[in-house]
Amino acid sequence: MASRTVTASPSREASTPDSAPTTDRRQDILNAALACAAEAGVESVSIDRVRARCGASVGSIYHHFGSREGIVAALFFDIFDEQSRHIQAQLAQAQAPEQGVRALVTGYLDWVVAQPVRARFLFQAREVVAGGPRAGELAKCARERNQALLDWFEPHRQRGAVLELPCELMPSLVMGPVQSYCRAWLSGSSGLPSPETYRDELAEAAWKSVRA
Amino acid sequence: MASRTVTASPSREASTPDSAPTTDRRQDILNAALACAAEAGVESVSIDRVRARCGASVGSIYHHFGSREGIVAALFFDIFDEQSRHIQAQLAQAQAPEQGVRALVTGYLDWVVAQPVRARFLFQAREVVAGGPRAGELAKCARERNQALLDWFEPHRQRGAVLELPCELMPSLVMGPVQSYCRAWLSGSSGLPSPETYRDELAEAAWKSVRA
Amino acid sequence: MASRTVTASPSREASTPDSAPTTDRRQDILNAALACAAEAGVESVSIDRVRARCGASVGSIYHHFGSREGIVAALFFDIFDEQSRHIQAQLAQAQAPEQGVRALVTGYLDWVVAQPVRARFLFQAREVVAGGPRAGELAKCARERNQALLDWFEPHRQRGAVLELPCELMPSLVMGPVQSYCRAWLSGSSGLPSPETYRDELAEAAWKSVRA
Amino acid sequence: MASRTVTASPSREASTPDSAPTTDRRQDILNAALACAAEAGVESVSIDRVRARCGASVGSIYHHFGSREGIVAALFFDIFDEQSRHIQAQLAQAQAPEQGVRALVTGYLDWVVAQPVRARFLFQAREVVAGGPRAGELAKCARERNQALLDWFEPHRQRGAVLELPCELMPSLVMGPVQSYCRAWLSGSSGLPSPETYRDELAEAAWKSVRA
DNA sequence: AATGAATGAGCCTTCATTCAT
DNA sequence: GATGAATGAAGGCTCATTCAT
Numbered sequence: 001m002a003s004r005t006v007t008a009s010p011s012r013e014a015s016t017p018d019s020a021p022t023t024d025r026r027q028d029i030l031n032a033a034l035a036c037a038a039e040a041g042v043e044s045v046s047i048d049r050v051r052a053r054c055g056a057s058v059g060s061i062y063h064h065f066g067s068r069e070g071i072v073a074a075l076f077f078d079i080f081d082e083q084s085r086h087i088q089a090q091l092a093q094a095q096a097p098e099q100g101v102r103a104l105v106t107g108y109l110d111w112v113v114a115q116p117v118r119a120r121f122l123f124q125a126r127e128v129v130a131g132g133p134r135a136g137e138l139a140k141c142a143r144e145r146n147q148a149l150l151d152w153f154e155p156h157r158q159r160g161a162v163l164e165l166p167c168e169l170m171p172s173l174v175m176g177p178v179q180s181y182c183r184a185w186l187s188g189s190s191g192l193p194s195p196e197t198y199r200d201e202l203a204e205a206a207w208k209s210v211r212a
Numbered sequence: 213m214a215s216r217t218v219t220a221s222p223s224r225e226a227s228t229p230d231s232a233p234t235t236d237r238r239q240d241i242l243n244a245a246l247a248c249a250a251e252a253g254v255e256s257v258s259i260d261r262v263r264a265r266c267g268a269s270v271g272s273i274y275h276h277f278g279s280r281e282g283i284v285a286a287l288f289f290d291i292f293d294e295q296s297r298h299i300q301a302q303l304a305q306a307q308a309p310e311q312g313v314r315a316l317v318t319g320y321l322d323w324v325v326a327q328p329v330r331a332r333f334l335f336q337a338r339e340v341v342a343g344g345p346r347a348g349e350l351a352k353c354a355r356e357r358n359q360a361l362l363d364w365f366e367p368h369r370q371r372g373a374v375l376e377l378p379c380e381l382m383p384s385l386v387m388g389p390v391q392s393y394c395r396a397w398l399s400g401s402s403g404l405p406s407p408e409t410y411r412d413e414l415a416e417a418a419w420k421s422v423r424a
Numbered sequence: 425m426a427s428r429t430v431t432a433s434p435s436r437e438a439s440t441p442d443s444a445p446t447t448d449r450r451q452d453i454l455n456a457a458l459a460c461a462a463e464a465g466v467e468s469v470s471i472d473r474v475r476a477r478c479g480a481s482v483g484s485i486y487h488h489f490g491s492r493e494g495i496v497a498a499l500f501f502d503i504f505d506e507q508s509r510h511i512q513a514q515l516a517q518a519q520a521p522e523q524g525v526r527a528l529v530t531g532y533l534d535w536v537v538a539q540p541v542r543a544r545f546l547f548q549a550r551e552v553v554a555g556g557p558r559a560g561e562l563a564k565c566a567r568e569r570n571q572a573l574l575d576w577f578e579p580h581r582q583r584g585a586v587l588e589l590p591c592e593l594m595p596s597l598v599m600g601p602v603q604s605y606c607r608a609w610l611s612g613s614s615g616l617p618s619p620e621t622y623r624d625e626l627a628e629a630a631w632k633s634v635r636a
Numbered sequence: 637m638a639s640r641t642v643t644a645s646p647s648r649e650a651s652t653p654d655s656a657p658t659t660d661r662r663q664d665i666l667n668a669a670l671a672c673a674a675e676a677g678v679e680s681v682s683i684d685r686v687r688a689r690c691g692a693s694v695g696s697i698y699h700h701f702g703s704r705e706g707i708v709a710a711l712f713f714d715i716f717d718e719q720s721r722h723i724q725a726q727l728a729q730a731q732a733p734e735q736g737v738r739a740l741v742t743g744y745l746d747w748v749v750a751q752p753v754r755a756r757f758l759f760q761a762r763e764v765v766a767g768g769p770r771a772g773e774l775a776k777c778a779r780e781r782n783q784a785l786l787d788w789f790e791p792h793r794q795r796g797a798v799l800e801l802p803c804e805l806m807p808s809l810v811m812g813p814v815q816s817y818c819r820a821w822l823s824g825s826s827g828l829p830s831p832e833t834y835r836d837e838l839a840e841a842a843w844k845s846v847r848a
Numbered sequence: 849a850a851t852g853a854a855t856g857a858g859c860c861t862t863c864a865t866t867c868a869t
Numbered sequence: 870g871a872t873g874a875a876t877g878a879a880g881g882c883t884c885a886t887t888c889a890t
Contacts, residue, residue: 057876130401139401169410172393173417180388189342189351198381205385205421269851280885481855554825563825593834596817597841604812613766613775622805629809633841693872
C-alpha cells in the first residue's frame, strides 16, 4: 500500500523557481527521512539510515537539522503546513455552512488519499514532535488551524445555521470521523476500502452532527 | 474481572488482600512497564528501565515475557480487554438504538477519564503491537469488538431505526468524535477540558450522525 | 620512563585470597584503562580502546562501571586509597615530628618512584574526577587524608615542637615541594633526575618550613 | 604589556577605547576559548563551542589559529608570558635573597588571586600544550623562567646567603607550596580560603626551606 | 523461578578539518 | 579576511537478548 513516490514538498519547489539544480541537501535529507518512516515507522528514522539513503554525511545532517528529532520535526511541520493549506484552500471556496463542513471533510480526505505516505507520517510523528523541544510550536500551529476553522463558521453560527457548540468540540465533531477512518485505512492492517469510497457518507455525517 | 487489572497506582496491592501474596512478579513487571510508558512513551519501555523500576532481574523478565515486545503486548491486551469489557457492559444495558450509541460513547469516555494512564498507553502501544508478532491477534480482537457493536445494532438497523450505513463506517462515525477528543485531551498539551465536560454533546453528535 | 607493569591494585588481591582464577572482568577493565592512560593520557581512556585492550565487550564495561567516567573514577579511588595507605603506614612508624614530616615526604616520594604509572594517573585523573558525579566522594577522601596527617601532628604542635600553622596550610607546606617535583618528573618532558636523587633534600626542606 | 591581554570579563573592550575598533576577531576567539575553558575545562574548548560563543565562523577561526590546538596554545602562551612578566617584575624590585623569595611567592600568589580564571587555565592547559606540537616551545619557556630565577639567586648563593641546593630543586622548593595551595584553591571544591589569607606564611615557609 | 554477567549491534552526537565562494 | 556547507572518524551510551548458575 502507499506506493506514492516520496518527493519534496511541492510548496518548496514553488518558492525557489529561479535557477540552479535545486538539489538541496536539506531536501534530500527530508525525503530520505520520509522514505524511512514510510518503510518502517518514525522510530526507524535514524541518522545512519537517512545517511545511507540520501548520501549525505552525518555532519551534513547535523549541520542542517541539529538532531535526529530536528529532522522529524522539520518534516512534520513541512507536511502539516502543506495539509493545512490544502484544507484551507478547499474551505475558502465554500459559501454555505454545509459546504464548509463538506469542504473540510473531503478536503482532508482527498489530501490523505493523494498523499498517503505523508498522511501516515503526520499521524506517526505528531506524538514525537509533541514530546520534543518544538512542542510549543506544534501547539501553536494546531491552534491556528482550529481557529481558522472556527472563524469561518462564526458568522454562520451567529445566524443560527450551525449548532452553538463549544469551540473546543468543533474539530473533533467535524474531523473526528474522517480522521478515525483515514487513520485505520492508513494503518494498512484493517483491510478497509479507500476513504474515497465513503466520501459522501463521511461528509454527510459530519454535517449532521453540527447542523442546527 | 477484578483480578489481573494492571494499575499504575501502587494502591492496588492493598485493595486485593484476599489470598496469598498476589504480588506477582509478572504483575510487578507489567506495572513497571506501564509506569515507564506513562512517563516517557512506549518506546521508553526497555528491559533495563523496567528492571530498575520493579527490581526484577533481566532473566526473570525474559522468563515471564520472552521479549521486550512481549511485555508491551501483554500489557496492551490486558488493557484492551478491560476497556472492551467496560464498553460492552454499558452497551448491554441499553435498549433503544439511541441508548446504544450513547452507551458506547459515554462508556468509552468514562473509562478514559477513569483510566487516563491506561487509555494513553492503548493509543501509544497499538501501533507497536500492530507491527509485531501478535498483529494478527490484535486484528482479531479489534474485529470482534466491532462485530459486537454491529451485532447489537443489526436488529435496529433492519427496523430502520438507524441509517443503513456500510458496517466499515460505523465505528468511525460512532466512536470517531469521542476518540478524537479523548486523544487530544490525553496528549496533555492541548489544554482541553476533561471529556466529561462534553459528555452529552459527544454522545448527541454521534447519535445524530447515524440515526435514520 | 615508567616501565612499570600495569597490574591490579595489590590490596584487591589480598582481600579475595580464597580460590578461583580471580580473573575478574572488572579488574581486567581497570588494568586496560590504566594502560591507556599511561600511553596517551586520561582523555584517551575510551570505551573502545579499553575494550580493544582487555577483550571485554562494551556491554560488560557498562555493566561494571556505568559510564566512561565510572572507569576513571573507580581506578582513581583504587589508586588514591592505595597511596594513602602507603603513606599512612610510613607515618605510623614515626615518633618525633621531624620523623613524621620525613615519613610523609619520603613515603610519598618512594611510592611515586615505585608506581610512576599510577602516580601519573592520579595527577591526571584528579581533575576529571573532581568535575564528575563523584566529586563529593573525592573531597571526602582528600579531607580524611589531610585530617589523618593533622591528627598525627596535633600532640607535637601542642607541645610546641611544630609551628602553629593553620591546618589548611599544612598539606601544602609539607607535601607541596615533593609533589611539585614529582609532578614535573612524571611529566617526562622536564628531563629531571629521579626524585630519589633528592630524597633527603626534599624531606629536609619540608621539615624546615614547619618546625618550630 | 596592557595590549593583548585576554580577559574573561567583557569589560575589557570598554577599557581600551584608544584607537580604532580593537575588537580583533583574533582576540574575540581567544576570549571565547578562555570562557569555554573556565566553564567546563580545556577539553571543552572546541571549534564549535568557540564559534557559538564569539560569533566567528569556522573558517575564520582556522584562518587565525590553524587548528583547535592552535587556539589553546596561543592562549596558553599569552597567559604564561603575562604571568612570567608579572613575577619577574616583582623579583626585579627585590634586593636581599629573602626579599627575592618572598617576591616570587607573593608575586605568583597575587597574580593568581587577581586572575583566577587565567591561572586555572594555565594549570589545565599545560598538559595539553606539553603533548602537542608546541611542546618544545613550552619547555623552552619554562626553562627560561627557571633560569631567570636561578640567575637572580646565583650571586646570593655564592655568598652563602642561600643553601647550595641543586638548581633542579629550587623551583619546587620555592614555588611548590604556594602552587600547591593555589591549585587546590582554584579547584574550588576544597573550600579553602583565598591564598591572600596565608600570603605571609607561604612566603615565610618558602624562605625557610632555602635559606642558608 | 530467578539471577546477573556478558555480548555486540546500533544509535545519537561531537569533533576537527577542508574547501568553494 | 570571512563564511558556512560538507565530510567522516570517533566517542559514549542503550538495547534486546543469551546463558551458566
